[in-house]
Amino acid sequence: MRREIHLYPDPVLRQRSEPILKLDDEIRALADEMVETLILRVGYGLAAPQVSVTKRLIIVDVEDELYIVANPEIVKMSAEKVLGIEGCLSIPGIETEIERAKQVRVEGLTLQNEKISVDAEGLLARVFQHEVDHLNGILFIDHVGRAKRQLLLKEYEKLKDKPKTKARAKALL
Numbered sequence: 001m002r003r004e005i006h007l008y009p010d011p012v013l014r015q016r017s018e019p020i021l022k023l024d025d026e027i028r029a030l031a032d033e034m035v036e037t038l039i040l041r042v043g044y045g046l047a048a049p050q051v052s053v054t055k056r057l058i059i060v061d062v063e064d065e066l067y068i069v070a071n072p073e074i075v076k077m078s079a080e081k082v083l084g085i086e087g088c089l090s091i092p093g094i095e096t097e098i099e100r101a102k103q104v105r106v107e108g109l110t111l112q113n114e115k116i117s118v119d120a121e122g123l124l125a126r127v128f129q130h131e132v133d134h135l136n137g138i139l140f141i142d143h144v145g146r147a148k149r150q151l152l153l154k155e156y157e158k159l160k161d162k163p164k165t166k167a168r169a170k171a172l173l
Contacts, residue, residue, distance in 0.1 A: 001033050001036065002033065002036050002037045002040055003033050003034065003036075003037045003051040003052075004051065004052075005037065005041060005046075005050050005051060005089050005090060006049075006050055006051065006052055006090060007090055007091070007092070007160075008088075008090055008091045008139065008153075008156065010052075010090075012049050012052050012054065013049055013050070013090055013134070013137070013139060014137040014139075015049060015054050015137050016054075016135070016136055016137050017047075017048060017049055017054045017055055017056045017057075017134075017135040017136070017137075018054055018055055018056065019055075019056050019071050020055050020056055020057060020070045020071055020109075023070055023109065023111055023112075023113045027055070027057065027070065027111070028111050030048065030051075030053060030055070030057065031057060031059065031068050031111055033051070034046050034048065034051060034057070034059045035059055035061075035066070035068070037051060038059050038061060039061075041089050043061075043089045044060065044061060044062055044123070044127045045058060045059060045060045045061065045062075045127040045128075045130060045131040046058070046059045046089065046131070047059075047131045047132075047134030047135055048135070049134055049135065049137075050089060050090050050134060056070065056071045056072065056135050057069070057070050058072055058128075058131040058132065058134070058135065059131075060124070060127050060128060060131060062123055062124045062127055063123070063124070065124070067116075067118060068110065068111055069106065069108040069109070069110070069116060069118075070108055070109040070110070070111065071108045071109055072106050072107070072108035072128070072131075072132055072135070073106070073107055073108060073132070074104050074105070074106055074128065074129065074132055075105050075106070075107050076103075076104065076105035077101035077103070077104050078101050078102045078103035078104070078121075079101075080101070080102040080103070081099045081100065081101060081102065082099070082100060082101075082102045083097050083098070083099050084097065084098060084100065084123075084126055085097055085098075086098045086126070086130060086140045087140075088130070088139065088140050090134075090139070091139065091140075091141065091152075091156055092159070093155075093156065093159040094141070094152050094153075094155060094156045094159070096140070096141070096144055096148065096152055098140055098143045098144070099143070100125065100126050100129050100130075101125060101129065102121055102122075102125065103119070103120065103121040103125055104119075104120050104121075104125045104128055104129060105117060105118070105119050105120075106118045106120060106128045106132070141153070
């Protein structure tokens, strides 16, 4: 079952997510629904708050690698930063350049309650950082200055009023 993606400025997007204490059938069903939602919306990642669940669960789908991570934490970030274009399924139609760590190590749990550690760089590192931000109530627009953020949100408001068109190829995040 596909879930509705909540759009900015929905308050759920600003809430800090709670740790998952038990990886049960309810969490596995949520993960399945999030994967389906991500596939249908053609994105690279999705965090549980985007579908109105304030639990620490993310889905990352980059270069035919699918990661479902409960309680993800970025435990290591490279000092080297890179600029890249980001967008978000919760703020559709808006994109801007964001500086992120070039490499990260993400640790968490699989749905089988096994520890997972992923060393990521490039787009994969960017998507992990973006999705973990969601779990902390942080949006990609928070990584730009106030004036730029206001311009982006003004553009977003204009886009919300336009009729919907077919989805573009792969949404950025």
